Amino acid sequence: EIVMTQSPGTLSMSPGERAALSCRAGQNIKKNLAWYQQKRGQAPRLLIYGASTRATGIPARFSGSGSGTDFTLTISGLQSEDFALYYCQQYNSWPLTFGQGTRVEIK
Amino acid sequence: QVRLVEWGGAVVQPGRSLRLSCAASGFTLGTNAMHWVRQAPGKGLEWVAATSYDGSSESYADSVRGRFTISRDNSKNTVSLQMNSLRRDDTAVYYCVRGLGSWYGLNPFDSWGQGTVVTVSS
Numbered sequence: 001e002i003v004m005t006q007s008p009g010t011l012s013m014s015p016g017e018r019a020a021l022s023c024r025a026g027q028n029i030k031k032n033l034a035w036y037q038q039k040r041g042q043a044p045r046l047l048i049y050g051a052s053t054r055a056t057g058i059p060a061r062f063s064g065s066g067s068g069t070d071f072t073l074t075i076s077g078l079q080s081e082d083f084a085l086y087y088c089q090q091y092n093s094w095p096l097t098f099g100q101g102t103r104v105e106i107k
Numbered sequence: 108q109v110r111l112v113e114w115g116g117a118v119v120q121p122g123r124s125l126r127l128s129c130a131a132s133g134f135t136l137g138t139n140a141m142h143w144v145r146q147a148p149g150k151g152l153e154w155v156a157a158t159s160y161d162g163s164s165e166s167y168a169d170s171v172r173g174r175f176t177i178s179r180d181n182s183k184n185t186v187s188l189q190m191n192s193l194r195r196d197d198t199a200v201y202y203c204v205r206g207l208g209s210w211y212g213l214n215p216f217d218s219w220g221q222g223t224v225v226t227v228s229s
Contacts, residue, residue: 001169034215036152043202043219044152055217087152091213095168096142096154 002026002090006099012107013078021073021102023088028068032092035064035073038085038101047086048073078104109133109218111203116223119193127188127223129203137161137181140206140214143188145199146222155201156188157212166212171197193227200224 003026013019023033031051036044046055048064051071061076075082083106088099115127127143143155156177157166165177176189186203200222206214 032213036216038152043222044216045219046207046215046217049207049215049217089152089154089215091209091215093213094166096157096213098152098154101151 001095002029002093002097004088004090004097004099006086006088006102008102009100010103010105012105013083014107015078015080017078019075019078019082019104021075021086021104023066023071023073023099025069025071025090025092029090029092031067032090033064033066033071034089034091035062036087036089037082038087040084044087075104109205111205111218111220113201113203113220113223116201116225118226118228120229121193121195121227123193124189124191125193125225127190127201127203127225129186129220131184131186131203131205134205136179136184136186138210140210140212141177141179141186142204142206142212142214142216143177143186144202144204144216144219145197145225146202147196147199150199153199157206157214158186159212160210164211190225193225195227198225198227 033051035048038044052064142157203220204216205218207217
């Protein structure tokens with residue numbers, strides 16, 4: 001099983017700031033990495049797949065980078081609706097696995 | 108638009124069985140792998156099971172293998188999860204999820220249902 005490790009656990013930011021969330025895979029997953037956003041009481045929403053491709057309807061302030069084992073989700077210019085929980089997921093091999101999540105909270 | 112609606116969640120005793128179902132609309136079900144993903148109260152996301160676009164192959168998390176069975180009926184636009192020998196740690200919100208890309212399930216998930224709640228308790 002590929003272990004996905006996200007850091008930090010919580011990110012305290014102010015609106016307008018740039019947030020960088022990290023995800024590390026326990027082994028090489030090439031670019032088979034997705035990012036999701038989850039708000040309280042809601043289902044997750046796909047933000048990024050293929051490590052850097054934005055899903056349909058996702059604003060350009062969300063960007064993804066990385067390959068192999070180290071990945072980053074960057075949110076440029078945090079807006080109020082961006083304060084939420086974020087998960088990474090690898091789909092390179094079975095079983096599919098998620099990171100434990102990073103919470104982006106208002107400072 | 109794509110819509111996934113789950114039902115079947117309930118409060119059930121340990122050791123009992125439960126069947127979850129998911130109705131898909133807004134797309135041709137037979138062109139996508141489908142999955143179930145769960146989230147225990149206050150916890151993160153856990154992938155549970157996947158079925159290939161035609162139902163010819165399945166994959167399971169170790170935590171449910173041998174107890175859960177995923178199936179699909181493309182003619183009825185439904186996906187199901189049969190859960191047997193339920194344990195307290197199966198308590199979670201269960202999401203029906205559409206895979207993007209690969210027909211065989213190594214996917215990111217581009218559409219999610221609203222979830223159905225399963226509580227295993229005596």
